[in-house]
Amino acid sequence: MSERALDISLTVNGETVAERVEARKTLVDFLRDDLSLTGSHVGCEHGVCGACTVRVNGEIARACLMLAVQCDGTTVETIEGLSDSGELADLQAAFAQRNALQCGFCTPAMLATAQDLLKRGGVPSRDAIREQMSGNYCRCTGYHAIVDAIESVAQARAGAKK
Amino acid sequence: MKIVEDSPPVLTALDRPNSYIGRSVPRPNLHRLAQGRGQYVSDVSLPRMAHVAYLRSPHAHANIVSIDASTAKKAPGIIAVVTGAELAKVMTPWVGVLTHLKGLKSAPQPPIAVERACWQGEAVCAVVARSRAQAEDAAELIEVNYQPLPAVTDAETALDAKTPVIHSSLGDNLCFERKLDVGKVDDAFASSDAVIETTFVTGRHTGVTNEPRAIVADWNEGEQRLTVYQGTQAPHMMQNLFAKHLGLAEHQVRVLTKDVGGSFGIMVHTYADEMATVALSKMLKRPVKFVADRIESFVTDIHARDHRIKAKIGVKKDGTIIAFEIDDLTGIGPYSVYPRTSGIEANQVVNLVGGPYTCSNYRAQARVVFTNKNVMCQYRAVGHPIAVAVTEGLVELAAAKIGMDPLEIRRRNLLPDDAYPAQSAAGLKFEKLSHHESLAHLDAMMNYAALRAEQKKLRAQGIYRGIGFASFIEVTNPSAAFYGVGGARISSQDGATIKLDAQGAIIVATGVSEQGQGAEAVMAQVAATSFGVPIERVRVIMGDTDNTPYGGGTWASRAAGIGGEAAWQAGKALRANVLAVAGAMLQAKPETLDIRNGVVVDAANGTERLPLEELARVAYFRPDTLPAGIQAEIVATRHYVPRAWPFAFTNGVQASYLEVDTDTGFVKLLKHWCVEDCGTIINPQLVDEQIRGGVVQGIGAALFEQCLYDERGQMLNGNMADYLVPMAAEMPDIECGHVVSPTADSELGAKGAGEAGTAGAPACVMNAINDALRPLRAQPLTDMPFTPDKILRALGKV
């Protein structure tokens, strides 16, 4: 009934994955170590820096604060999947255009978190963008270029809709 | 005689056709990083790789009486449990001293503590297992018998007779002392119309790189070679140190640095646990990986900037600054960090106070003392944030005292823009700075007059906004005067090798490294311009001691200025080599040819003569068709080191506009500006982004960050919830402007820009807060970080 290791089956970036994992293994460690999806990063393991942000059943979540065994039957999307599907293409291009990433460690999580805001539509203010991104730590950029990049994509998407 | 020019004007070195110098070209490595396809050390996995967790001392100071790992060794997945004594057989200890810091002393530091732990967090035992989790499980089963010792935790009393001496072999707790006395300081104070005397405190803080420190060491017993994957800023330096302390030859060691999740100086140092990991790999004859978790990062990543500075300024009523004096005390850890030493930060403080100004009377004393807290060493802008906070804090306090506008007092005292070459009171040599032009530029950019008017209007409504400034100089492009002269095997020169491949693209191998600041892009831009190809045809190789020229790496803002110049010269040399071949193939004089856009052309009119692909094909596959005596050498290496100036000083000025909520003590940052003169700008966007990132790090120092210790040497806030790093919602927009004063010490004329933001931001935020609160007669704040608590106290509300 209660086990230290369990078989789980979930969809990761559109692929069905079936593995046996220790109950104590976090989702981010499972993604990185068991599936070699190293695009999600470990920065603190206490849910503060946001570098591990992925999508679980369509909502962004801190993968260091979820257990892999909790994700049995869920749909998980990491940066690799979000990138290859093209969903983040305009954000990635804007980030590159404005050098909104330097070392790149926080970037996969920044992109997922930005997309979570932008897919709601509209053109958020710079303050609203800063508030949405307030849980993602960046030491390199000072955030200004990140806000610029997200704002420009929001405007472009809104313009494209007209 | 009239000179008739019928040929086109001679291009200057930088005015190459299709030049990338001065263009904001997007970095080529951004796409893989934005796709989550980076290769950070924490991503590296090798066959049979083991994981190490370190058992760390919970005491700031304790004898290690015994370690019983008998149960731990039998735990699931355990490969080895290794003590300091066992590791000492494989790796020698090190001492962090340099001869040019006279009198600097430190005790030998082992990779794992042997008989005594000297700070809370020092490793006392290594547990190697098949997984990190299993290593941590076993670590809990190790019984260490500690005999706690009194801990030295107060720098103010570290040298008192009754304070225990941490290393008896050293005699006392003094690591380093520096004194400077220039001009007639006492006379100057005596003749001053106003003297400000106050104490500044800069809080101990740490880098909090996004990617925690990680290292993978792979000793190959069959090859007798060590390969280390490390996010280091100085691969060749680490290659030398690993070899030295393991008794290997340098060529037996290869250091690989791919993507690094942030360094800021944190990654330029030698860490005991990283050295231990390397030694364990050799001992166990298999790859070993160590990734510091965030909790251990807080107590082992170098700390910095823990200073108490008593400071004094003397001015005349016309605003002339006539004297500066400081007494700086800093409490480092129990060891001076290797190999750059923990004396450099205080040394820089002494060097840099008063730096932008003409004042010639200056007295300074700095003492660096050992304590039983985490080790301290160079972190972004080393010493500058402290020296600038002291200098600029004093200048604005003096201005307020004599009723002078803070920009006006600076105009009256900054070194004139036409006064160069010049020297500061502390003996710093300046080639060419632009303090006044930068100040004028800032004034216009921020519309200072309008902000003052707005401030006045809002004060009448009980809203308190402040404007603060900081002028600064910054050390970049260091020569061997920085470390080499002291005996450190830290290279101040750097090299670039550029080869033409068989399809007409160029491969640039360079000794400087990428940490996110854009070195890869800058090298590509320089090489593409210098040689003459479109940037899409440039590939840069960095971070590999086997495959790059011997170099210094990236620190002290040297990559663009020094690494860039080597790439520039190598590009020119390769162009000459290629044109020698082209000349032979085209039956033309090489000096009449040029390479533009990947094609050999007539220099006079740009007529295309020979695509590089074709030249390469012939050189590599059909050398039989070349004239006799012609051997194509389509690769070139050049090195560069600054010789004319010990450092390429840059200058800048920053401003902060903020609002203080006088009910809560909370500070809202409204806007920030920086005008920076870093010489020739190779990529304006990258320079601006370095400044912005640096400014926010400095804001962290001013408002948020401090490593808090109790009197027992326990760090109280070593986690991301309690140690506050700047996050997006509290940060302002940051506007950047530039003045350009190239250095003549290189053809590119580029100085460094990586640290300027951090150097000036704490000072101008401090000055802005004090400016905001001045009408309320608040006690000036000089004790960082400026928390709501401190601001409320200054206002007398608490």
Place this chain on the structure above:
Amino acid sequence: MKPAPFAYARARSVDEAVALLGEKDAKLLAGGQSLIASLNMRLSAPALLIDINGIGGLDGIARNGDMVEIGALTRHAAAERSDVIAQHAPLIARAMPHIGHVAIRSRGTLGGSIAFADPAAELPACLLALNGEVEVSGPKGKRTIKADDFFKGLFETALGAQDVLTAIRVPAATKETRVGFAELARRHGDYAMVGLAASAKVDGKNLKDVRLAFFGVGATPVRAKKAEAALASGDVEAAVKALDLDPPDDVQATSAAKKHLAGVLLRRVAKQLMEARP
């Protein structure tokens, strides 16, 4: 840091969760936003984790008569988007954006926040301010515990070792209801340095049933009862003077600063309470 090993079980019903809690040293896993962080740091090492995320029927938000009932497994994100809460529990709606960050709110649950009872958290104070109650299932069956009786000490509530918090209930807002919320945190989303959740009923020109629940000022959310009485009589400054909080020093602020800030927040929240309901 990796958690110490533990066993894991998925409870399919509240009764099963209660039974499993009786078996060994066990903890409930709901949102996990506090629990997993403490497991990662080995501050907590239970032998068994009981995952209750799969238990149906614990995540509804509904107006039932004069109460708003919120299932314990309701995610913060769902509460943030809920029209029922916006209309009928406006104090909770005001608190939601302050709770952590978006990614935390997508997983964290209201029941978890109340049961964990971090003294600097928003929701326990809201529950106290609204005179709410929690529904609990234990080995002896169901019971209701009023907010005033729920928060006992630092991370200590009236929940027994085998209890499962299943729902939160707060009085639905009426035309007379007034609410106020203010929080000071160094950075957006941080735990509060000091915070105040307040509710009252308008009574002509005055207020009645004033409930002021401060958070970040002690081991639990704290009602400032003397200040409540003064505020009811309309004297804000007297209410500030009557604050008798005794917050400990912590790494963010000293006790003296927190006391001062509590007064500042009281003035700001008093203004909100006096505002006409939109």
